[in-house]
Amino acid sequence: MPLSLTEIMQNTKINNTDINSDQTKTQFDEMYGTTDSNRLPYDGYNEWFKQQDPKSLKKKSNEAETIFRRSGITFSVHGKNEPTERLIPFDIVPRIISSKEWVALSRGLEQRVTAINSFIHDIYHGQEIIRAGVIPEELIIKNQAYLSKMIGVNPPGDVYTHIAGIDIIRTSENEFFVLEDNVRTPSGVSYMLENRETMMQMFPELFASVRVRSVSDYPKNLCRSLNAVAPPGCQGAPTIAVLTPGIYNSAYFEHAFLADHMGVELVEGSDLRVVNGKIAMRTILGFQTIDILYRRLDDDYLDPLNFNPDSMLGVPGLMDVYKAGNITIANAPGTGIADDKAIYSYMPEIVEFYTGTRPLLNNVPTYRCSETDTLAFVLDNLSDLVVKEVHGSGGYGMLVGPAASKRELSEFSKKLVNKPENYIAQPTLALSTVPILVKSGLAPRHVDLRPFVLMSDKIEITPGGLTRVALKENSLVVNSSQGGGTKDTWVLNE
Amino acid sequence: MLAKTANGLYWMSRYIERSENTARLLETGLRMALTRIEPSHDEWKSVVETAGVESAYIQMHEEYSAQNVIDFLLRDKSNPSSVMSAIDSARMNARLVRTAITRDVWESINESWLKLKDVLKRPVSDSQLPTILGIIRQQSALIRGSLHGTMLRNETYSFSRLGTFIERADNTARIIDVKYYVLLPSDSYIGSSLDNVQWESILRSVSAHRSYRWFYKADYIPTNIAEFLILNKSMPRSLAFCYDKLNENLNVIGRLHNDQNICQEHSCRILKMLDSHDATSIFTTGLHEFLTNFIDENINLGTKISEQYRFYQ
Numbered sequence: 001m002p003l004s005l006t007e008i009m010q011n012t013k014i015n016n017t018d019i020n021s022d023q024t025k026t027q028f029d030e031m032y033g034t035t036d037s038n039r040l041p042y043d044g045y046n047e048w049f050k051q052q053d054p055k056s057l058k059k060k061s062n063e064a065e066t067i068f069r070r071s072g073i074t075f076s077v078h079g080k081n082e083p084t085e086r087l088i089p090f091d092i093v094p095r096i097i098s099s100k101e102w103v104a105l106s107r108g109l110e111q112r113v114t115a116i117n118s119f120i121h122d123i124y125h126g127q128e129i130i131r132a133g134v135i136p137e138e139l140i141i142k143n144q145a146y147l148s149k150m151i152g153v154n155p156p157g158d159v160y161t162h163i164a165g166i167d168i169i170r171t172s173e174n175e176f177f178v179l180e181d182n183v184r185t186p187s188g189v190s191y192m193l194e195n196r197e198t199m200m201q202m203f204p205e206l207f208a209s210v211r212v213r214s215v216s217d218y219p220k221n222l223c224r225s226l227n228a229v230a231p232p233g234c235q236g237a238p239t240i241a242v243l244t245p246g247i248y249n250s251a252y253f254e255h256a257f258l259a260d261h262m263g264v265e266l267v268e269g270s271d272l273r274v275v276n277g278k279i280a281m282r283t284i285l286g287f288q289t290i291d292i293l294y295r296r297l298d299d300d301y302l303d304p305l306n307f308n309p310d311s312m313l314g315v316p317g318l319m320d321v322y323k324a325g326n327i328t329i330a331n332a333p334g335t336g337i338a339d340d341k342a343i344y345s346y347m348p349e350i351v352e353f354y355t356g357t358r359p360l361l362n363n364v365p366t367y368r369c370s371e372t373d374t375l376a377f378v379l380d381n382l383s384d385l386v387v388k389e390v391h392g393s394g395g396y397g398m399l400v401g402p403a404a405s406k407r408e409l410s411e412f413s414k415k416l417v418n419k420p421e422n423y424i425a426q427p428t429l430a431l432s433t434v435p436i437l438v439k440s441g442l443a444p445r446h447v448d449l450r451p452f453v454l455m456s457d458k459i460e461i462t463p464g465g466l467t468r469v470a471l472k473e474n475s476l477v478v479n480s481s482q483g484g485g486t487k488d489t490w491v492l493n494e
Numbered sequence: 495m496l497a498k499t500a501n502g503l504y505w506m507s508r509y510i511e512r513s514e515n516t517a518r519l520l521e522t523g524l525r526m527a528l529t530r531i532e533p534s535h536d537e538w539k540s541v542v543e544t545a546g547v548e549s550a551y552i553q554m555h556e557e558y559s560a561q562n563v564i565d566f567l568l569r570d571k572s573n574p575s576s577v578m579s580a581i582d583s584a585r586m587n588a589r590l591v592r593t594a595i596t597r598d599v600w601e602s603i604n605e606s607w608l609k610l611k612d613v614l615k616r617p618v619s620d621s622q623l624p625t626i627l628g629i630i631r632q633q634s635a636l637i638r639g640s641l642h643g644t645m646l647r648n649e650t651y652s653f654s655r656l657g658t659f660i661e662r663a664d665n666t667a668r669i670i671d672v673k674y675y676v677l678l679p680s681d682s683y684i685g686s687s688l689d690n691v692q693w694e695s696i697l698r699s700v701s702a703h704r705s706y707r708w709f710y711k712a713d714y715i716p717t718n719i720a721e722f723l724i725l726n727k728s729m730p731r732s733l734a735f736c737y738d739k740l741n742e743n744l745n746v747i748g749r750l751h752n753d754q755n756i757c758q759e760h761s762c763r764i765l766k767m768l769d770s771h772d773a774t775s776i777f778t779t780g781l782h783e784f785l786t787n788f789i790d791e792n793i794n795l796g797t798k799i800s801e802q803y804r805f806y807q
Binding site for chain 1: 495496497498499500586589590592593597600601604605608649747750751803804807
């Protein structure tokens with residue numbers, strides 16, 4: 001599925017205090033807080049909600065599903081049989097963020113993404129952060145996501161992370177944590193846009209009474225942002241194209257959606273080749289130069305001559321054109337190093353190192369098992385922790401301590417002792433909840449948030465993002481591949 | 495426009511046209527089977543032949559029973575011309591060119607696909623067949639309506655039109671060709687009532703039995719029927735009509751470039767050839783020879799389009 005996030009499989013039960021001494025013990029609901037009266041941001045919505053007939057809301061909810069199915073907003077699931085297409089369930093109760101909360105969040109996001117971009121530049125150039133002893137050298141050099149072919153390469157405008165999706169969780173009124181930095185090819189933005197479209201289509205009167213900041217400029221902003229970092233070799237108005245692995249990719253809908261909304265071509269590797277030192281696409285009238293490639297393809301597949309030689313999805317010679325300054329690739333190759341989980345644990349230090357200020361957004365406390373003392377601590381507290389593989393994603397190879405059997409715990413201990421550098425551990429956090437519509441009315445469910453950050457000559461953050469919600473009671477798994485759904489995310493106007 | 499997009503639009507339309515044509519063939523087959531005095535599988539056999547899928551059919555089935563043919567032409571995934579395969583391919587191509595078609599067009603194709611997937615989930619009995627064929631016809635009308643009503647008239651639309659008319663010309667030519675020698679084995683049949691039913695079935699399979707009457711105000715006469723389906727430019731499924739449209743759309747695309755327009759030259763030649771004939775001269779040449787030649791030339795045009803506009807390389 002497109003939202004390839006790591007699972008948030010922490011258990012709801014709050015565990016040992018020595019691990020999470022400063023953690024809120026009670027469940028924080030974003031509509032009701034910890035009390036029965038609703039929180040301020042939800043006033044307008046609740047006013048409207050009280051006047052609604054539950055039956056008609058249920059009907060609207062089914063209507064939403066029809067809208068999504070008809071427009072083909074699906075993701076592909078590849079099983080043993082032929083690929084099938086599934087809908088991501090959509091809940092009609094919005095997740096609402098006050099303008100004050102948003103200002104604080106966006107400051108933190110801006111700071112974090114700026115630091116990440118500087119970090120990536122640094123590790124492919126002077127490596128000051130290693131020399132300053134903030135990050136161990138082998139963590140970078142030996143990292144699979146570190147592309148030696150990017151050393152000394154200067155991307156146009158020095159921008160690496162043109163599009164970032166930063167996953168945020170909330171645990172109380174004032175506590176937000178970054179769970180993951182997605183700076184390779186973050187997905188989900190089409191759901192952010194379509195969710196809003198659907199809500200406006202179904203509840204126009206609601207948007208007349210509650211003032212919600214618009215998200216619809218995202219494609220336009222993305223276009224502008226990419227145009228601002230055209231390569232030095234570009235003459236005239238730059239041509240943008242979106243590179244997709246093809247119609248069988250799980251996120252193909254989103255790739256087509258973005259190309260469509262930006263008014264640019266959606267290309268596959270087979271449409272592209274190097275012509276006179278530039279990347280060109282095969283049109284009905286011959287080859288036409290592309291200046292900016294928004295790729296939704298992993299580094300490894302980009303260029304069979306420079307990376308994985310078996311890739312049929314990329315363009316032979318793309319990296320050479322890139323190095324010659326004749327194309328912008330967004331995001332730049334090699335950014336994956338910054339969403340590595342071992343690097344994540346250093347993110348507070350990285351932010352401070354490059355911005356000279358304290359991080360505005362917290363990391364989830366992360367224990368690096370590569371450090372001997374920490375390993376001992378993790379082994380002692382294994383049943384309370386979530387342990388993740390450093391390079392893993394999609395929830396593979398991870399252990400959820402509170403949910404694991406004794407046997408699973410002891411087997412995982414062995415793995416940890418054998419290869420400690422392969423793992424990190426985190427406490428289980430109580431994610432905030434937002435109500436969803438169920439048969440009996442409203443019921444709280446856990447959520448996370450992925451805001452989308454655009455970076456070029458300036459940083460732009462679309463107010464809102466993608467809210468993913470665990471549809472099962474008490475579940476902390478928001479992944480759509482495991483029954484999670486989405487909500488429209490509202491940021492209120494002042 | 496990306497060559498891949500042109501290719502996708504072309505095939506999207508070919509498959510939409512094909513699903514409708516296959517459904518219409520089945521409708522004819524059903525009608526023939528119902529109006530027969532003696533039970534016979536000949537009609538179902540000719541339906542399979544007309545669809546041009548005889549060899550694939552023989553591999554799957556031993557006899558031409560109604561049930562087998564209906565299933566093969568409606569649902570069989572191994573048959574690329576079955577309604578389900580065609581709508582599957584049409585949707586896959588529409589997905590490929592999602593950025594070139596309007597939301598209305600995409601949604602109408604997607605909805606048709608969802609609808610047909612649902613009604614063709616299980617084998618269709620003879621008694622359900624009319625209802626299901628009705629649904630198929632309705633769905634293709636919806637798709638055609640959204641294409642017609644929402645697409646900008648530029649090269650995008652023209653590539654999709656090329657697909658429609660290449661497919662349709664091929665289909666009409668095959669229908670006449672198959673019926674010609676299957677249905678007229680000897681002179682003794684001519685003028686008989688059986689013969690009338692046969693000729694009417696040809697007109698029905700291109701939805702032209704009513705318009706024939708409007709135009710000729712007379713009984714079915716083989717030369718009239720041939721003239722109507724081959725040369726009449728006001729009859730939307732005739733070969734001449736298809737080539738008029740192909741010409742028109744190749745013109746639109748040709749305006750984009752200064753290169754020699756190989757495709758247009760080719761389609762002009764075919765149109766001139768059609769214009770130079772009347773029914774009598776076609777029968778003198780030999781209808782079968784005439785049609786075989788036309789089918790080949792039509793395939794050639796398809797190849798030339800894919801080459802000139804770099805569909806594959």
